[in-house]
Amino acid sequence: PDDHWSHSQSPSILESENSLDLLDIMGNLSYDDSNVTSLDYNAAPCHNQYCPLFQRVAPTFLAVTCAAATVGTGALLVALAKRPHAWGWPQSRALVAQLAVGMGLFAALLPPVAVGIRQGWWLGTGLCRLTYLLWHWSLFTQGLLVGSSSCSTAWCRWDPRSRRLAVAVWVGALLLATPAALASGTVAAPETSCIRRSVDILSPAYLLHLALCLCLFLLLPVVLLAATLAMPRLRVGWEAGVGVSWLFFGLWVPYGVGLAVDFLLHTQLLQPTCGTFEHFDYVLGLSEGLGVLHCCLGPAVLLAAQLC
Numbered sequence: 001p002d003d004h005w006s007h008s009q010s011p012s013i014l015e016s017e018n019s020l021d022l023l024d025i026m027g028n029l030s031y032d033d034s035n036v037t038s039l040d041y042n043a044a045p046c047h048n049q050y051c052p053l054f055q056r057v058a059p060t061f062l063a064v065t066c067a068a069a070t071v072g073t074g075a076l077l078v079a080l081a082k083r084p085h086a087w088g089w090p091q092s093r094a095l096v097a098q099l100a101v102g103m104g105l106f107a108a109l110l111p112p113v114a115v116g117i118r119q120g121w122w123l124g125t126g127l128c129r130l131t132y133l134l135w136h137w138s139l140f141t142q143g144l145l146v147g148s149s150s151c152s153t154a155w156c157r158w159d160p161r162s163r164r165l166a167v168a169v170w171v172g173a174l175l176l177a178t179p180a181a182l183a184s185g186t187v188a189a190p191e192t193s194c195i196r197r198s199v200d201i202l203s204p205a206y207l208l209h210l211a212l213c214l215c216l217f218l219l220l221p222v223v224l225l226a227a228t229l230a231m232p233r234l235r236v237g238w239e240a241g242v243g244v245s246w247l248f249f250g251l252w253v254p255y256g257v258g259l260a261v262d263f264l265l266h267t268q269l270l271q272p273t274c275g276t277f278e279h280f281d282y283v284l285g286l287s288e289g290l291g292v293l294h295c296c297l298g299p300a301v302l303l304a305a306q307l308c
Contacts, residue, residue, distance in 0.1 A: 046274040050281035055117060061289060062114040065296050069107035072299030076100050079303060086306055091245070094162055095155040096302055098145055098169075099245070106138040107295045113194075120191035128194035133174075133181035136213075139252075140173035142294075143216045146245045150224050176216075179209035201266045210263060217256025221249040247301050251294045254287040 080087070080097055087093035109131055112123065121128060149155055154165050182205040185198030199206050262284060264270040272280070 046277050048278055048281060050285065054281075054285060059114040059118040062110045062117075062292070065292055066107050066110035066114075068296035069103060069110075069299070072296050072303070073100055073104045073107065076299040076303055079306060083306070089153060089156045090149050091302065091305055092149075092155040092157070094158045094166070095145060095149050095245075096306075098166060099142060099302065100299065102138045102142040102145065103295045103298050105134060106142075109135050109138075110292075110295075116194050121186055121194035122192060123194075125186045128186050129181040129184050131194065132184040132196060133177050136177035136180040136209075137174050140176045140212075140216060141170055142248050143220060144169045144173055146248050147220055147224055149245060151227060176212050179205050179212060183209045201263065210259060213259055214256055217249070217252045218260070221246070221253060245302075247298060248294050251297070252291040255284075255291045258284040258287045 076096070077100055080093060080100070084093055087096055112127075112131060116123070148165065148169065152165075154162050156162075180196070183199050183203065184194070184196050186192055186194050187198060197206055261270065261280070265272055265276070265280065
C-alpha cells in the first residue's frame, strides 16, 4: 500500500479500497497486507506478517478441528440415542440434541473454509455469503440455547412449550445471522478470497452484525452471570451442571473483545502503535481459533457431564 505513517503524525490504520480485514474465518485481518507491509514509523519499519502464517496454519487447524468435532458429535448423538433417560435437567436430552446439531452445522462448514484459505475461494459470492450465514446461525443458535437453559426450565421435557421455544430459537438465530451474510463477500487480491467484511466498517449491515456479535459474545454472558449470582433460584441450575454449557461463552468471549477493539482501531477511536499493527491480527486470529474449538470440545464436555 502507498499509505504510510509520517514522523509528525500519529499512526493510522492501513485500509485499502478493497480491505482484506477479516480475510477468512479466523483472520479478521485489520489491515490490507497481501504480502508484507513495511511502514516508515520513526525510521523503524513496521511489518505485519500475519497473512502468510495464517494461510499456512489455518487449513490444518480447521481440518483437525473438523475431524475431532465429527467424532465427538457422533459419539454424543449415539449417547443420546442409547441412553435417553440419562439426560436430566438442566442438561436435558432436547437441549443437548439441539446443541449437537448446532455444533455439527458449525463443524460441517470448516472444510470448505479450509480449502478456500489454502487454494482461494472459487465457489462464488453467493456461497460465500451462505457460508457465513450458516456459520453465524449455528453460533447464535447455540448462544440462545445456552442462555435459555440458564434462566428457564422449558427444556426439562419435550412438550408443546419447549417445541415452540425451539422454533423461536432457530428462526430467531437465523434472522440474527442475516446481517453477517449481507456484510460478507469475495475480493480478488491476489486470489479470490471469501471475507467476512466486504463493506465499509461503518455500513449499516456491518454495524448491525457487529452489535449482534457483541450482544451474543459479551453482553449475554455478563447479563446471565449477573442474574445467576443475584437470584438463588438460578444458582440451582449451576449446581446441577448447567455451567458445562457455558463452555461456549468462555471460548467466544475473547473474540468478542477482539471484535470491539478491532472496530475501535478501524474508526481510529484507538490510535495504533507500530506494535499494535504488527501483533493485533495474531491476537484476534488466536481468539477466533479459540472459539472455533467449541465444536470439538463441546461434545466431549457434554459427554463427560452425562457420564458423571
